[in-house]
Amino acid sequence: MDTTPLANGPNLLEVRGLTKIFGTLKACDQVDLTIAKGEIHALLGENGAGKSTLVKMLFGSLEPNAGEIGWNGKTVNITSPGVAKKLGIGMVFQHFSLFEALTAAENIALSLADDTPISTIAAKARALSYSYGLPLDPDSLVGDLSVGERQRIEIIRCLLQTPELIILDEPTSVLTPQEADKLFETLERLRAEGKSILYISHRLDEVRRLCDRATIMRHGKVVGHCDPRQETPASLARLMVGTDVKNAERTTASVRGQELLSICGMSRKPAGPFSMPLKNIWLEVAGGEVIGIAGVAGNGQGELFEAISGEALQDSADAIRIRGQAAGRMGISARRLLGAAFVPEERLGHGAAPRMRLSENLLLSRHTTDGKAFVGTAGLVKSGAIQKAAQRIIQAMDVRKSAPDPEAAALSGGNLQKFIIGRELDRNPAVMVVNQPTWGVDAGAAARIRQALIELARNGSAVLVISQDLDELFEISDSIAVMHNGELSKPIPIAEATLERIGLLMGGAEPGHLDHEKEVA
Amino acid sequence: MLEGILLTIATAATPLLIAAVGELVVERSGVLNLGVEGMMVMGAVTGFGVALATGSPWLGVLAAIIVGALFSLLFGFLTLTLVTNQVATGLALTLLGLGLAGMLGESFVGLPGVKMIYIYIPGLTDLPLVGKLFFGQDPLFYVSILLTAGVAYFLFKTRAGLTLRSVGDNHASAHALGIKVIGIRYMAVMFGGACAGLAGAYLSLVYTPQWNENMTAGRGWIALALVVFASWRPWRVLAGAYLFGAVSIGQLHAQALGIGVPSQLLSSLPYLATVVVLVLISRNRRLTMVNTPASLGRPFVPDR
DSSP states (O other): OOOEEOOOOSEEEEEEEEEEEETTEEEEEEEEEEEETTOEEEEEOOTTSSHHHHHHHHTTSSOOSEEEEEETTEEEOOOSHHHHHHHTEEEEOSSOOOOTTSBHHHHHHHTSOTTSOHHHHHHHHHHHHHHTTOOOOTTSBGGGSOHHHHHHHHHHHHHHTOOSEEEEESTTTTSOHHHHHHHHHHHHHHHHTTOEEEEEOSOHHHHHHHOSEEEEEETTEEEEEEOGGGSOHHHHHHHHHSSOOOOOOOOOOOOOOOEEEEEEEEEEOOSSTTSOOEEEEEEEEETTOEEEEEOOTTSSHHHHHHHHHTSSOOSSGGGEEETTEEOTTOOHHHHHHTTEEEEOSOTBTTTBOTTSBHHHHHHHHHTTTTHHHHBOGGGOBOHHHHHHHHHHHHHHHTOOOSSSSOBGGGSOHHHHHHHHHHHHHTTOOSEEEEESTTTTOOHHHHHHHHHHHHHHHHTTOEEEEEOSOHHHHHHHOSEEEEEETTEEOOOEETTTOOHHHHHHHHTTSSOHHHHHHHHHO | OHHHHHHHHHHHHHHHHHHHHHHHHHHHTTOOOTTHHHHHHHHHHHHHHHHHHHSOHHHHHHHHHHHHHHHHHHHHIIIIISOOOHHHHHHHHHHHHHHHHHHHTGGGTTOOOOOOOOOOOTTTTTSTTHHHHHHSSOHHHHHHHHHHHHHHHHHHHSHHHHHHHHHHHOHHHHHHTTOOHHHHHHHHHHHHHHHHHHHHHHIIIIISSSOOTTOSTTHHHHHHHHHHHTTTOHHHHHHHHHHHHHHHHHHHHHHHHTOSSOHHHHHHHHHHHHHHHHHHHTTOHHHHHHHSOTTTTOOOOOOO
């Protein structure tokens, strides 16, 4: 670490002209940022705006190509996360940096100073976690914990280092609203103690409530500063995107049609040591309606999706009915042939083969269901027909791409997701099941996807959306059910659903399934 | 008779145990080094040669340890610094070691070697039945037990061991915490090389104090299998090594007794037994998942 004196300022952190280039892409271009002591500073921007690249440079995991970082009035060279920690910079990662095969206490121990005795860490972590309202059991194995609990470990691990600057990258995306409230109290307490916080979030309400100042990034550049308390969510979104963002329009719920997807008392044993069992799940989705499934990540949503899509079979064929047909023992293609369509959570590697072209990805998912259209005699592929269908989807969903038929991995997350959703919509499915439709997708593409899902339902299809994004579920659903610990609550009609009620169910405070059983009985 | 059998079992198990415990540390750090056989045979030829030249088996052991570590350093440089494929590099290391040792040891073939002197404690060693077993074996037997205990203590009770396990579990996270992933892996690889060298020296200085080209006879591969069989736990490696040793000695006695089973079948018993136990052990998926280093064999390139 070389330190040279610099003009004295009251700021804790002063970043000037920081630039990071990946190949030909300027991920960060001449970024300036100042953070004062005792402030909560928001960093806003769409996906791919360069926020994560910037904070990685501040934390020493990436090396800037140009620019300098001032810390307490001195220019510093942050060459590794170890150096950042010594300076007093702590970071809570968006994608967890935890060790699954180690206990919570061991995970925490790894980021503390070398001379901390290991035997005392469990007690210390327990005490600190309760004092911050984020209780955790230090002896539990991280692999067994829910995503929310893992987030607590990340936060406590960071706080135990008593950093001067805490960087939080999307900390609330896996917390219930109540847990998020507790986190905000903690952050306000830290601000009162004179610590500084750099807060990255998509949730503009949070930013308006919590942050003193905001820096907005777009395409790698800082495009503005504002006081978020003086802004509205719409004006903040406009600053981030550069244009107005429309919310999806929802016409009043149409007449509820026939039940197209029924799940009757479905259970599933945990598939692996770290996965969740499903416990007696009942759900009916009728034509014309969108049902949303909320829940903190890791409460069985992935397992539910696999069971519905046919990646995991049920013991009983009657556990799942698609358009009245018992489908519990059917594979994915058979279920698709019944008129169902599925979009998994992970785009690259699950929803699409990354190194294959869009047209090839189209054929991969539809060669059985649209065999006659795409595959000719003797199994020869009709490339003309596939190209045409791919173009149709690209136009319908406004997929933006750099080549006529690029590899899936070459598309940005939002555009690939639009293509994958469009690929299923193109078949006009009677039942559509989507897991995290807009996770990591920028605001413009997300609005387009949500609108498409609503339109599909209004045209008579049954739509089931699993999402961690509560704003999204409130925007598009007719009813919202909540998953907690492998159990699914009774769907709450949107008119009766409040953020508080859903949040309580997400935290498991109110056993939703009991409610449900009473009504059945 | 029984004492004699137990002693030969210990002698058969010790080289496997030493090599496997070393490889366990390497794999716990997330590196898969398939070159154990090659490092072992290099240790064997070095140990034999140096002991022959100096007359001191201890100098032979020391030289074998150093050569094993240096030989593994080659593997470390290729896989960690140049990020070559670990499987291919490990296989190449084995082939290189076998060839090189054969060449270096050409003039040693047929020469009588230097045998390490067994422990003798008056009184204790003379105790009936247990005396020789506990107080009268070769010094390296005791080293192998202490090594197992030391590695178990290091991995699960010390901070450095925790750091090493974290690197094997998730190297990207470890890097993000400021842990020097590559440095730790170099140390682990060299420890594994030193152990393999020591195991080789055991073969040429204790097991059969002579040199022939094929003297490791696949023991490096057995050591590798034992690490998996033991689901990366040191004391289970010990149990596995002794199980393998017991079955190999047992089948020799069975052959000598001339029971009506083809000798080829009997010779395959140790391998068969190991496979069966391996399958049985891995049925506990939770245990396997928790102990398997999740980054095993995955190259680490920090993005800068």
